[in-house]
Amino acid sequence: MHRFVAARLLQAVAIVFLVGTLTFLLLRLAPGDPLTGTSSSILVPRSVVEQQRRAFGLDRPILEQYGRYLANLARGDFGYSYREHRPAWQAIRDRIPNTLLLAAAALVVTFGLGIAIGVIQSLRAGSRVDDLLSLASLTVYSTPVFWLGIVLLLVFGETLRWLPVAGATDPVVYDQLPLLGRAWDRLRHLVLPALTLGAIGAAATARFQRAAMLDVIRQDFIRTARAKGLAQRAVVMRHALRNALLPVITLFGLAFPLLLGGTVLVETVFAWPGMGKLTIDAIHGRDYFVVTGAAVLAAVMVVIGNLLADILYRVLDPRTREAA
Amino acid sequence: MLRILTTLLAGLVVAACVSDQGESCPDGWCGTAVIATPAEADVLFPPSAQGDIARSIIDLVFTKLAALGPDLNTVDTSGFEPRLASSWIREDSLTLVFSLNPDARWHDGVPVTADDVVFTYEVYRDSLVGSPARPRVLQIAGVNARGPHTVAFHFPRPYLEQLFDAVYHMWILPKHVLDTVPRAELVAHPFGRNPVGAGPYRFVQWRAGESVELVADTASFLPRPGLRRVIWRTTGGDMSAAITQLLSGSVDVLNYLPPEAVQRAETSDDVRAIAYEPSTFYSYLLFNLRDPNDPARPHPLFADRELRRALTAGVDRAAAVRAVDGPDGIVADGPVSPALWIYGLDYTRLMYDAARARRELTALGWRDSDGDGVLDRNGQRLSFSIIVPETSVARRRFAQIIQEQLKSLGVEMRITELDFNTFLQRAESGRFDMFYGSYGGDPSPASISEVWTSDAIGGFNFGSYVNPEVDRAVRAALAARDIEAARRRWTDAVSLINADAPAIWISCTVPKAGVHHRFENVSIRGDNLTATLPAWGVPIDRRLPRDRYVN
Numbered sequence: 001m002h003r004f005v006a007a008r009l010l011q012a013v014a015i016v017f018l019v020g021t022l023t024f025l026l027l028r029l030a031p032g033d034p035l036t037g038t039s040s041s042i043l044v045p046r047s048v049v050e051q052q053r054r055a056f057g058l059d060r061p062i063l064e065q066y067g068r069y070l071a072n073l074a075r076g077d078f079g080y081s082y083r084e085h086r087p088a089w090q091a092i093r094d095r096i097p098n099t100l101l102l103a104a105a106a107l108v109v110t111f112g113l114g115i116a117i118g119v120i121q122s123l124r125a126g127s128r129v130d131d132l133l134s135l136a137s138l139t140v141y142s143t144p145v146f147w148l149g150i151v152l153l154l155v156f157g158e159t160l161r162w163l164p165v166a167g168a169t170d171p172v173v174y175d176q177l178p179l180l181g182r183a184w185d186r187l188r189h190l191v192l193p194a195l196t197l198g199a200i201g202a203a204a205t206a207r208f209q210r211a212a213m214l215d216v217i218r219q220d221f222i223r224t225a226r227a228k229g230l231a232q233r234a235v236v237m238r239h240a241l242r243n244a245l246l247p248v249i250t251l252f253g254l255a256f257p258l259l260l261g262g263t264v265l266v267e268t269v270f271a272w273p274g275m276g277k278l279t280i281d282a283i284h285g286r287d288y289f290v291v292t293g294a295a296v297l298a299a300v301m302v303v304i305g306n307l308l309a310d311i312l313y314r315v316l317d318p319r320t321r322e323a324a
Numbered sequence: 325m326l327r328i329l330t331t332l333l334a335g336l337v338v339a340a341c342v343s344d345q346g347e348s349c350p351d352g353w354c355g356t357a358v359i360a361t362p363a364e365a366d367v368l369f370p371p372s373a374q375g376d377i378a379r380s381i382i383d384l385v386f387t388k389l390a391a392l393g394p395d396l397n398t399v400d401t402s403g404f405e406p407r408l409a410s411s412w413i414r415e416d417s418l419t420l421v422f423s424l425n426p427d428a429r430w431h432d433g434v435p436v437t438a439d440d441v442v443f444t445y446e447v448y449r450d451s452l453v454g455s456p457a458r459p460r461v462l463q464i465a466g467v468n469a470r471g472p473h474t475v476a477f478h479f480p481r482p483y484l485e486q487l488f489d490a491v492y493h494m495w496i497l498p499k500h501v502l503d504t505v506p507r508a509e510l511v512a513h514p515f516g517r518n519p520v521g522a523g524p525y526r527f528v529q530w531r532a533g534e535s536v537e538l539v540a541d542t543a544s545f546l547p548r549p550g551l552r553r554v555i556w557r558t559t560g561g562d563m564s565a566a567i568t569q570l571l572s573g574s575v576d577v578l579n580y581l582p583p584e585a586v587q588r589a590e591t592s593d594d595v596r597a598i599a600y601e602p603s604t605f606y607s608y609l610l611f612n613l614r615d616p617n618d619p620a621r622p623h624p625l626f627a628d629r630e631l632r633r634a635l636t637a638g639v640d641r642a643a644a645v646r647a648v649d650g651p652d653g654i655v656a657d658g659p660v661s662p663a664l665w666i667y668g669l670d671y672t673r674l675m676y677d678a679a680r681a682r683r684e685l686t687a688l689g690w691r692d693s694d695g696d697g698v699l700d701r702n703g704q705r706l707s708f709s710i711i712v713p714e715t716s717v718a719r720r721r722f723a724q725i726i727q728e729q730l731k732s733l734g735v736e737m738r739i740t741e742l743d744f745n746t747f748l749q750r751a752e753s754g755r756f757d758m759f760y761g762s763y764g765g766d767p768s769p770a771s772i773s774e775v776w777t778s779d780a781i782g783g784f785n786f787g788s789y790v791n792p793e794v795d796r797a798v799r800a801a802l803a804a805r806d807i808e809a810a811r812r813r814w815t816d817a818v819s820l821i822n823a824d825a826p827a828i829w830i831s832c833t834v835p836k837a838g839v840h841h842r843f844e845n846v847s848i849r850g851d852n853l854t855a856t857l858p859a860w861g862v863p864i865d866r867r868l869p870r871d872r873y874v875n
Binding site: 030031032033036044045046047048051052055080083084085086091094095098150153154157158161164165166167168169171172173175176267268269270271272273274277278281284285286 | 363364366367372454456458459508511517529533535537555557558564565568569572573575743744745746748749752782873
């Protein structure tokens with residue numbers, strides 16, 4: 001197991017290095033630079049812009065800039081955010097908790113809701129409930145996440161006004177709320193983005209879970225459990241579901257990068273102050289070091305997510321340990 | 325497990341129900357404006373702030389010596405309103421002396437003195453700071469303190485806009501906080517995210533990516549603002565989501581409504597569209613006078629002045645403006661926005677006349693010899709491309725309408741939509757035939773020299789337009805010492821520019837913001853969303869729960 005983890009960690013370092021390098025190069029190939037300006041900026045005199053370019057080393061050859069970037073990165077320095085006028089790491093660090101909260105909530109939706117629906121469908125396979133849930137999950141699965149977010153926002157935010165439509169907190173009241181009130185405020189703000197981000201994953205999980213459950217339910221040990229007189233709940237929860245979770249764990253490893261990708265769109269629609277929105281804004285503004293920093297960090301998170309999924313898989317399924 | 329979750333949820337609901345106990349309205353004074361903005365402020369250090377959002381926040385946290393009046397007249401000194409300076413006198417044609425309000429205090433309680441003003445001037449003019457306002461501040465020869473509350477501004481030459489240059493470009497900075505910071509490090513200093521000013525509102529907090537909160541400074545020497553709290557909320561770049569937030573009541577103000585959203589806002593019960601007036605913008609189709617492939621050579625089409633004039637005559641700008649900006653749209657008639665005091669003077673204008681445009685094109689030798697619908701001459705087709713920022717719905721629509729109008733003349737205009745950064749980069753490097761620009765400069769005619777003179781080549785004169793006569797006329801206008809002479813000289817300068825047709829002037833865009841109905845005394849000055857915000861208020865009978873939260 002130790003050798004396995006060590007090998008995967010080495011792979012992880014190579015992947016992160018590659019992601020950082022590619023992001024750095026692609027950004028430099030794009031037209032414009034951080035000092036060119038944005039549509040909401042005042043026009044800055046060219047003399048001032050040129051002076052800033054020199055001060056930030058943006059006039060140096062790209063290889064020299066890359067060398068300096070790597071040297072800084074090795075020291076844990078992500079570089080400077082030209083848009084926020086502070087270290088890029090600080091800009092990213094401020095957004096990480098929000099993105100992790102959203103991704104975690106979306107994971108709960110993806111797997112909690114998805115597994116529950118898959119189990120219900122498998123227990124009522126072929127019934128009208130199964131057909132309806134299959135249709136619903138297929139519909140949601142085919143829906144673009146961006147569009148789903150806008151629809152939820154229009155229905156629950158603008159029309160019904162049940163839930164807040166933007167941000168992670170209510171800036172008007174949040175600081176004056178007691179601890180539980182703040183938790184409630186955060187929860188209300190989390191519902192729509194988490195549902196949007198997690199719903200499509202939940203639809204996929206449900207389909208996987210249904211198939212896996214149907215496969216397991218037909219096996220001999222389930223028949224034996226039933227023959228021994230175990231209650232249906234015990235058969236399903238303790239024997240069938242546990243075995244049917246293995247393929248879904250593989251899905252867990254795949255879900256994390258998809259969720260991180262999805263946060264970019266969902267954070268934009270719901271103005272969620274996370275890394276996704278920061279990255280989009282940074283790409284538009286060519287804020288080089290925020291984009292590369294966010295990409296490196298996302299790569300680290302994806303690699304860790306996959307590593308955890310692999311380890312979990314080996315813990316739960318002895319056959320993979322033996323094969324290794 | 326289910327029981328624990330249910331209990332927790334019930335607890336949260338109860339907590340939410342009791343949370344409204346925090347509402348209050350001391351002295352009957354309250355009111356909160358939540359302003360939605362698509363992006364976050366860049367930095368709240370005034371000399372370095374570039375974004376509109378940062379500058380609108382800065383305008384409430386910091387203050388200037390004096391403020392421009394609502395009509396943005398930069399030469400009528402009676403229009404200026406006292407701020408940090410309670411009065412000023414012209415000592416001679418080269419010196420203005422300001423008396424500071426002795427009651428003025430920074431938000432940390434330290435008195436504002438003449439040393440702060442001198443320090444501010446030094447910071448703005450320091451090349452290490454790199455302030456965008458530096459070229460304007462360099463118009464001032466020097467600033468010196470003549471006592472704790474008296475400060476003198478010296479100018480190298482007499483001109484009409486001395487007072488404007490002295491007070492408009494600089495928000496006064498606290499010397500006691502920033503004096504020890506090396507100049508090159510000022511922009512990245514934590515002050516830029518936690519500023520101390522002397523304006524009507526005090527900075528409270530900045531939640532990264534989410535909001536910036538200000539609260540009225542109860543100890544301020546300035547008149548008490550109508551609203552107690554102002555919160556900027558970042559809505560993200562998705563405009564439809566931002567509009568939904570406005571219409572659902574999540575926010576009170578949306579700083580910009582795109583044309584298609586104005587009608588939606590106006591039919592809403594809760595929101596109205598308020599124009600930025602007078603507008604500081606004009607948009608134009610800029611001809612590149614140099615060859616985009618070889619800037620050393622003239623442009624194969626647009627170096628010809630008569631062709632530019634013919635194309636200008638062939639564009640029905642009034643129809644295009646009606647179609648895009650609606651019946652209230654304003655047709656631009658030169659490089660002059662309605663905010664400039666020279667707007668509407670009797671300068672030469674090239675009017676729409678399609679028949680004349682056709683005649684002139686024919687006289688220049690342009691004919692459709694191969695019957696493909698596009699004019700040609702000596703094997704060269706009258707065909708070119710225009711670059712347009714994809715972020716601007718209005719400019720894209722204008723370009724499509726004008727494309728059709730030119731097509732009817734036998735002129736082919738291809739539209740290339742670019743992301744904003746690429747668009748500006750192409751403009752700066754001269755890699756375009758035609759550029760759809762929108763200029764929103766200071767409310768001073770001096771802004772004309774930033775774009776349409778030879779001094780501006782390598783700057784904002786992206787089309788490389790040069791006419792020594794225009795340069796001379798603009799210099800003479802800037803040096804005029806009385807208003808009548810200035811009017812005559814600006815009329816000459818703008819007439820010369822218009823006659824050369826370096827661009828086709830399109831629209832004096834009047835941006836609109838969406839504002840909740842409950843606010844009273846609402847107006848928006850053309851150059852700044854929040855310049856008039858201290859006058860806004862909420863009548864008692866229209867207060868919402870969020871108006872009663874006081875930080």
